Amino acid sequence: MIDLDILERNIERMAAAVRDKGLTLRPHAKTHKIIEIAARQMAAGAAGLTVATIGEAEVFAEAGIEDIFIAYPLWISTQKAERLRRLASTARISVGVDSAAGATRLGSGLGQASGRVSVLVEIDSGHHRSGTMPEAAAAVAEAASRAGLQVAGVFTFPGHSYAPGMPAEAAAQEQQALFLAAESLAAAGFEATCRSGGSTPTALLTEGSVATEVRPGVYVFGDAQQLELGRCAVEDIALTVAATVVSHHETSPDAPARFIIDAGSKILGSDRPAWATGFGRLMDHPDARITALSERHATVEWSESTVKPALGDGVRVIPNHVCLAINLADDVAVTSRGTLVDRWDVVARGRNK
């Protein structure tokens, strides 16, 4: 279930905050996978969208989005090259690259169309996932250029910001990495016109001095991770999973008192960072904790003093990581002031390739 009023407020607020800093906003659509939300992001002033796969890009290009960045170091097959060529014929497409080999393969796969696709060199700003070291960005840019691709700049994902106390440090590392990478490119004769960073935890901390663009995703919905990191409030949570208390157990010699609700890892996702207090939170029961999760059950424990729901009561669950939850639903109910106002298809769900 999506609360439309909260969703729209989240979209407006991020757009305004990014605009105030003089940055370009390119939201990551992996979080929602929904055309109606992408349209609202664009209307609020986004320059384009970020996606993670060619399949997601195809969905949003077909829906009329004209500027799409595939923020992923694609390794291009013949089939993928053909799909990218088709995409580039209808939209402005940019793609991540993090190795000279990947850039060369991308350019030769695209052939004549390589001039219509621009690339951003992915750099590692401390998350230690994909991305080249900032000082080595030029080598990737040179390979891309030799392969006929336009080098538009550099990008990074400070994923290590998703931990308590980390956003400020991660944001600083992100700026430093973007700076070094832009320097590396400049020394090789490339201008890093686009310097793209920014996850939801760091987007509002990002200083405009180095980054030119941010790509937050989760801000549209919020989730239990962001809540527990203090990056959003309960009032900012726009997506919850409707569940029912199906089983209820008093304390026994073997087990604590518990409620079982009919939402599990097949609708919530099962991400659970070490610092999280459980596998998600309950919207109207701040003291409750989801202590165990299986495919169709969540085990919920309450503090002794709390007013507990009864067997059969409905509860609203806040997923730990909303990007996984939305990917488990074919459609979502859209509500406004407690009333169902629409249903939206999660059209880019499962676009894994």
Added chain:
Amino acid sequence: MIDLDILERNIERMAAAVRDKGLTLRPHAKTHKIIEIAARQMAAGAAGLTVATIGEAEVFAEAGIEDIFIAYPLWISTQKAERLRRLASTARISVGVDSAAGATRLGSGLGQASGRVSVLVEIDSGHHRSGTMPEAAAAVAEAASRAGLQVAGVFTFPGHSYAPGMPAEAAAQEQQALFLAAESLAAAGFEATCRSGGSTPTALLTEGSVATEVRPGVYVFGDAQQLELGRCAVEDIALTVAATVVSHHETSPDAPARFIIDAGSKILGSDRPAWATGFGRLMDHPDARITALSERHATVEWSESTVKPALGDGVRVIPNHVCLAINLADDVAVTSRGTLVDRWDVVARGRNK
């Protein structure tokens, strides 16, 4: 990707082992959600299927499966009651109940159709999820009977068997719980004709003396959890996720050497029990470990001495928990001796309700 030959061997082997013990086999279809696999299980001698939701039951009933157990303590709405009535008009349907209130609601929701739906009382055999205490099973059965439902017996899920060293102990607790619950029913005048237990880790340990039926699911595919628990061998793994090495990094002052592959939590699922060595395994690289997982990336570390794949190489990933992985794919490639022989739709994927 499903290896058809391994899949069929797994199906035959479990069917034979269960038959040898004189038990009834009712595989849990939540693991595969695929009609072609259900058909093979039925052909190998399964008495019917187990599912977790009404939506899954609808898919398999429509495909012609005539005996379906919804192993879940459903809390019935008007709409769900209507769907159950429709199901019961074309198939033999049984449903889990674990509270007198839930049983009463189920019976009154079904109304005239309540006589066509049988129930099994769910009992807790040590997993401490849903399920009443075995000694209290009679109270639930009595409520079900008063509500017009047929009481067919008792069932349990020994989910605590999914941990190292636990299967034997969990299987013993399971038998004891089924015994006590059957006694409880007998004292109230009900015969627990069906005494159903058995997850994949315990199915072959289950003694026929108490249980009459087992409901294993994961055995059709195997997964990294079962592999690391020693409940299946690498040769038994029938489902893998095809991925490509997209990024490659040597050891740096800040980070260990790593490869990044383009399969993440949106295709593998992110279950990771504390005892697991990572977020999944690589089929052809037993020394490799998936040390981090994000939505579209897995970070893989190798031991120093291992032959490592190159950038662009394909790898086959064994998901930690295959029931989550299949639920993230719309269809699967079916191979036999390395050749693509079919594509199957995951028709019951996302049937969350």
